[in-house]
Amino acid sequence: MNQTISIADIEKAALELIIRCSCELPPDVLGALQNAGAREIPDSPAAMQLEAILHNAGLAMRQQQPLCQDTGVPHFYIEHPQQLSVLEIQHALEKSVAKATKRGFLRPNAVDPLTEKNSGDNLGRAFPQFNFEEHDHPFLRIRCLLKGGGSENVSAQYSLPDADLHAGRDFSGVAACVSDTVFRAQGKGCAPGIIGIGIGGDRVSGMKAAKEQLFRNLEDTNPDSQLMALEEELYKKLNQLGIGPMGLGGKTTVLGVKAVALHRLPACYFVSIAYMCWACRRAEIRIGNPE
Secondary structure (H helix, E strand, C coil): CCCCCCHHHHHHHHHHHHHHHHHCCCHHHHHHHHHHHHHCCCCCHHHHHHHHHHHHHHHHHHHCCCCCCCCCEEEEEEEECCCCCHHHHHHHHHHHHHHHHHCCCCCCCCECCCCCCECCCCCECCECEEEEEECCCCEEEEEEEEECHHHHHCCEEEECCECCCCECCCHHHHHHHHHHHHHHHCCCCCCCEEEEEEEECCHHHHHHHHHHHHHCCCCCCCCCHHHHHHHHHHHHHHCCCCCCHHHCCCCCCEEEEEEEEECCCCCCCEEEEEEECCCCEEEEEEEECCC
16 A cells, blocks of 8 residues: 555545535536526526525535435546555445445445345445546545436437437537437436536447546536537537426526547447436545645
């Protein structure tokens, strides 16, 4: 282990990370919801839904209670220095997840599909999800995303070309896939949503990258000019669908659209879409020597 980072440090910090992730909306998401509320017609269903969402978010933060009863699957994206053991980091995070579950900050969600038994502590095969990457920095960076079942159910993956959507292997085809996903999600995905898009890769890497896009600040801009244009186009287009908060109509169907492109096989062109509900529960910590 790195001399400046102990297992106890990781367990303690990770527990605090999970609690914050479960109970507090990131400032950019909270601001986007407030701006959305200001755009809606006063006393309309959309305005009332956003008011209720913001009221709920305020209560959750002040009372340190989960933002949503479905605390979902914890997804951890971990960047670590070479000296740290991946296995020890994972064990520390698993202990923190079990503690957070026992204290009520996470709902027991890990169900064995063979026995239908709940593990009771959110630990099981591929539960939580861990994504490790080694880096050249002296600190440990842990990002946590809590993704609930409602948003996961309406996430989707397409293989282009798609004859039903008249979608080819280009950005117009990608846009058609995203529009289809959001249209199908209306009333189910707890809109306004946030859309993460993985273009290319394979079926696993594409969805992993799409989910990782949900960590991006809603106010950022994509460094790739083509992807930036796609994000801006889709943001405008999706908000013109009129689906609105909770599918009850309105001007805000999505709070943001974030995309990434991965190299692909010549025979494959996957479009992976990670839909996130308004409760975009994400947070991060850094442990160790700052740079």
